[in-house]
Amino acid sequence: MTKIAVVTGAAGGMGRAIVDRLVSDGFHVIGFDIDESGLAEMACAGFEGKPVDLTDPTAIATAFDNIAMAQGGLDALVNNAGTCLMSDFPDIPAEEVVRQMALNFTGAFHCCQEAIKLMRGRVGVRKIVNISSNGAYNFDAFDPPHYRASKAALDTLTKDLARRYATEKIAVNSIAPAMTETPLFNVVSEEVLADAIAQMPHGRAMRPAEIAAWVSFLLSPAGDISSGNVIILNQGRDVR
Numbered sequence: 001m002t003k004i005a006v007v008t009g010a011a012g013g014m015g016r017a018i019v020d021r022l023v024s025d026g027f028h029v030i031g032f033d034i035d036e037s038g039l040a041e042m043a044c045a046g047f048e049g050k051p052v053d054l055t056d057p058t059a060i061a062t063a064f065d066n067i068a069m070a071q072g073g074l075d076a077l078v079n080n081a082g083t084c085l086m087s088d089f090p091d092i093p094a095e096e097v098v099r100q101m102a103l104n105f106t107g108a109f110h111c112c113q114e115a116i117k118l119m120r121g122r123v124g125v126r127k128i129v130n131i132s133s134n135g136a137y138n139f140d141a142f143d144p145p146h147y148r149a150s151k152a153a154l155d156t157l158t159k160d161l162a163r164r165y166a167t168e169k170i171a172v173n174s175i176a177p178a179m180t181e182t183p184l185f186n187v188v189s190e191e192v193l194a195d196a197i198a199q200m201p202h203g204r205a206m207r208p209a210e211i212a213a214w215v216s217f218l219l220s221p222a223g224d225i226s227s228g229n230v231i232i233l234n235q236g237r238d239v240r
Contacts, residue, residue: 001123003111004071005219006030006064008054008111009081011038013182014131015209017208018078021216023047027076028036030067032111054081054107055099064114074118076127076219079108079154084135084172097146104150109157116161116170125169125224128161128217132230134178138238151176155230162228171227175214178234179205201235 005022009015010031022029023046032052035037039049052063067074082104085096108130119126135143136151155174162172179196197205214231217223232238 002026002028003075004028004067004073005076005078006032006067006074006111007078007080008032008052008107008116010049011035012080014180014208015080016042016100016209017212018080018215019047021209021212022076022078022219025216025219027219028071030071032063032081033074053203054111055102057106057110060107060110061114064111070119071198073122074115074119074126075122075124076129077111077115078129078131078215078219079111079120080131081107082131084143086144087144089099092144092146100146101150101153104147105153108154110171112157112161116165119170120168125171125221127223128158128170128172129218130158130172131211131215132174132175132176133159134232134234134238135151136176137232138178138234140198149199158230159228162179166227171218171224172229173218173223174230175211175218176230176232177211178232178237180211181205181207199237201237206233219239 005027005031007015007018010019011033019029019031029047031039031049034053036051042049050063053059085100087096132149132154135148136155158172158174179200
């Protein structure tokens with residue numbers, strides 16, 4: 001039976017890499033993104049794009065209801081959608097704090113709520129992978145505090161759900177990458193970006209395909225026994 005996976009933020013740089021990898025792994029991938037044209041560009045066998053505003057809980061619930069009717073259930077969710085809003089403390093507008101949490105945490109929270117309902121009764125270990133950030137732990141990097149807080153909240157959700165659903169065989173993990181080549185590079189100055197990359201032990205940022213490979217591993221049978229973990233990927237930059 002073909003396994004069904006949802007990937008949020010599917011049309012972004014990291015999202016596309018994750019979708020490509022999971023399709024090649026044999027999943028039927030349903031990609032959520034507000035970028036309709038981006039989803040259309042990704043059309044291929046094994047991929048289905050669904051325009052969804054991930055800041056709208058009603059839109060999220062409707063999208064999962066449609067999956068329930070069309071597919072009968074869900075085997076995996078990858079909460080990849082997110083961004084980094086760059087106003088700095090103490091001059092962060094109130095509306096930016098709300099939007100940052102909505103994009104990086106609240107949308108993932110609602111997706112988890114809906115996904116777990118569709119995972120019940122499915123065969124095998126079902127999986128949730130949340131894409132967090134090394135910025136939740138490394139306070140030497142340039143990340144602003146509302147971004148860090150949103151990703152730390154996501155990791156706490158990971159641990160709670162992992163414990164809550166362990167006996168139901170729903171495994172929940174976070175992947176927390178450091179500098180990775182995505183469109184988020186465009187939100188910082190060249191000087192800040194060069195300084196951040198210079199701190200990476202391999203002398204380069206990581207690539208989306210490398211993060212996608214870790215998602216693939218966690219969704220594979222080898223990942224069945226991992227749950228409640230925050231997997232920090234940073235080339236050994238911040239060993240704790």
